[in-house]
Each structure stands twice: as C-alpha cells, then as structure tokens.
Amino acid sequence: MPRARVLIRPKEGILDPQGxxxxxxxxxxxFEGIEHVRVGRMVELEAEDPERxxxxxxxxxxxxxIEDYEIEQLDGAA
Amino acid sequence: MRWGVLQFPGSCDERDxxxxxxxxxxxxxxxxxEERDLDGIDAxxxxxxxxxxxxxRAGAIARFSPAMESVSKFAATGGPVLGxxxxxxxxxxxxxxxxxxxxxxxxxxxxxxLDLVDAGGERLSIPAKHGEGRYFAxxxxxxxxxxxxxxxxRYAPGQNPNGSARDIAGVRNQTGNVVGLMPHxxxxxxxxxxxxxxxxxxxxxAAAGVAA
Numbered sequence: 001m002p003r004a005r006v007l008i009r010p011k012e013g014i015l016d017p018q019g020x021x022x023x024x025x026x027x028x029x030x031f032e033g034i035e036h037v038r039v040g041r042m043v044e045l046e047a048e049d050p051e052r053x054x055x056x057x058x059x060x061x062x063x064x065x066i067e068d069y070e071i072e073q074l075d076g077a078a
Numbered sequence: 079m080r081w082g083v084l085q086f087p088g089s090c091d092e093r094d095x096x097x098x099x100x101x102x103x104x105x106x107x108x109x110x111x112e113e114r115d116l117d118g119i120d121a122x123x124x125x126x127x128x129x130x131x132x133x134x135r136a137g138a139i140a141r142f143s144p145a146m147e148s149v150s151k152f153a154a155t156g157g158p159v160l161g162x163x164x165x166x167x168x169x170x171x172x173x174x175x176x177x178x179x180x181x182x183x184x185x186x187x188x189x190x191x192l193d194l195v196d197a198g199g200e201r202l203s204i205p206a207k208h209g210e211g212r213y214f215a216x217x218x219x220x221x222x223x224x225x226x227x228x229x230x231x232r233y234a235p236g237q238n239p240n241g242s243a244r245d246i247a248g249v250r251n252q253t254g255n256v257v258g259l260m261p262h263x264x265x266x267x268x269x270x271x272x273x274x275x276x277x278x279x280x281x282x283x284a285a286a287g288v289a290a
Contacts, residue, residue: 017185
C-alpha cells in the first residue's frame with residue numbers, strides 16, 4: 001500500500017511550552033544560537049486511497065484550530 | 079431530572095459525577111461508550127479522565143464513539159450537556175463547544191482547589207486537576223464568546239493555573255445548553271472535602287434543561 005508521512009505542528013502564534021522547554025535546555029548542553037523551537041508530531045501510515053488523507057487529517061490526526069499539517073507521499077516521491 | 083453519565087475506557091471521574099447528579103436532587107445512570115440509547119435521559123455529563131488513553135490529543139478519539147454521536151444529536155435538540163475536564167476536551171474536539179484545550183503553560187499537571195467566578199459574578203471553590211487545560215481560541219472567537227455571554231466560568235483573578243486565554247475556565251455554546259469546564263464540580267459536593275459549590279454547576283445545567 002502507498003506509504004505516507006503526516007507532519008503535524010502547533011500553528012504559528014500558539015505558545016508551545018514543549019518547544020520553549022527544549023529551547024531553554026539547549027544552552028546548558030553547549031548548543032548556542034538555536035531559537036524558535038517548535039515540537040510537533042509525525043504519523044507514518046499506509047493508505048489504500050491517499051486522496052482521502054486530507055480529510056483524515058482534518059477530522060482526526062490534526063485539530064485544524066490549533067495545528068497545521070503536511071502530507072508527504074513517500075512512494076510517489078521515490 | 080434523570081442524568082446520563084458517559085463512561086469511556088479511561089474515564090475516571092464518572093462515579094463522582096453520578097454521586098453529584100444524585101446529590102443535586104436527580105437520578106443518574108452510567109452510559110457505556112458503545113451505547114447509543116439516551117432514551118429517558120434529561121441531561122448528560124461527559125466526565126473527566128483519560129478517554130481512550132487521550133492518545134493523539136485529549137478527547138480526539140472519544141468524540142467518535144457511538145455514545146458521543148447520540149450526545150451530539152441530543153445537544154442539537156437542546157438537551158443539556160455538561161463536560162468536565164476530559165469531557166470538556168471531548169466536547170471541544172466534537173465541535174459542540176468552541177475552542178480547544180492545550181498543554182498547560184507550565185507543562186506541569188496541576189491539582190489544587192481554586193476559585194471560579196461564574197457569569198453572574200458568584201465565586202465557587204472547586205478543585206482543578208489537569209495537564210492540558212489551557213483554553214485557546216482565536217482572538218475573534220474569544221471576542222464573540224464574551225459578546226454573546228458564552229464565557230460560563232473564569233478563574234478568579236490571579237488564580238489562572240494553566241495560561242488559559244482571558245482566564246477562561248469554562249464556556250457554553252450559543253444556545254446555552256452545552257457547557258464545559260476544566261475544574262471538577264463533581265469533586266466539590268460534600269462539606270467533608272471542603273466545598274459544596276460544585277452542586278451549583280449541576281443545578282445550573284439542570285435548570286437549562288428545564289427551560290428547554
């Protein structure tokens with residue numbers, strides 16, 4: 001079945017405490033000069049009908065009020 | 079008033095909700111998440127907990143349960159629905175209430191007694207316990223909620239525990255029959271635990287049903 005990857009991230013302008021925490025921890029590890037860290041999630045899946053992935057994202061994988069998503073077709077691009 | 083209290087795998091406050099419904103003068107029964115039958119029920123509670131493990135996002139999967147399909151229809155016909163904590167998250171995911179609940183600003187699970195102020199300016203002492211309770215809605219939606227009187231409960235000044243927009247602890251829908259809040263009125267129904275103010279939340283929902 002065609003494989004796809006869905007990237008979901010907090011919408012621009014929404015406070016992302018996880019990203020902030022990661023960002024604050026970096027200088028202690030010697031990583032300077034890293035800003036605007038945002039933490040999202042990735043869903044890998046196989047879909048018989050990749051045309052329906054947008055609907056799937058709108059209805060379940062992402063909450064369009066607070067999250068943006070991108071769908072990446074893995075096999076098509078290869 | 080006959081209440082139905084939904085029960086999902088992962089719910090944990092449904093027993094206290096049953097007791098609260100009864101203490102507010104009603105009768106109550108559990109409604110398992112696979113049940114569709116709400117016949118004979120006058121008001122619904124979607125209780126707190128971690129429905130379906132809160133996988134993906136809090137409330138995201140519970141909204142597709144057979145019981146929630148029935149609750150959506152029930153709400154559309156004016157039936158009173160109260161969502162508490164995870165129940166509030168479920169109602170937002172289901173589109174029955176505006177907005178969404180995000181990870182607390184502090185990233186910590188908070189658990190404490192705090193004061194709420196209801197739409198009439200009355201103070202209520204009620205516990206809150208959640209990790210994802212930061213109310214969010216776009217600015218335009220927040221303005222509309224305030225203009226329409228849909229902000230049901232706010233955290234008292236200085237007591238916002240999670241970074242919620244405009245100190246919002248609970249909202250109602252436009253018709254007023256669906257209400258959700260993060261704090262737990264069902265845990266504030268006995269003087270033994272310090273407050274009975276939670277009963278007023280149940281009474282307000284019951285009154286919305288009587289008016290409908």
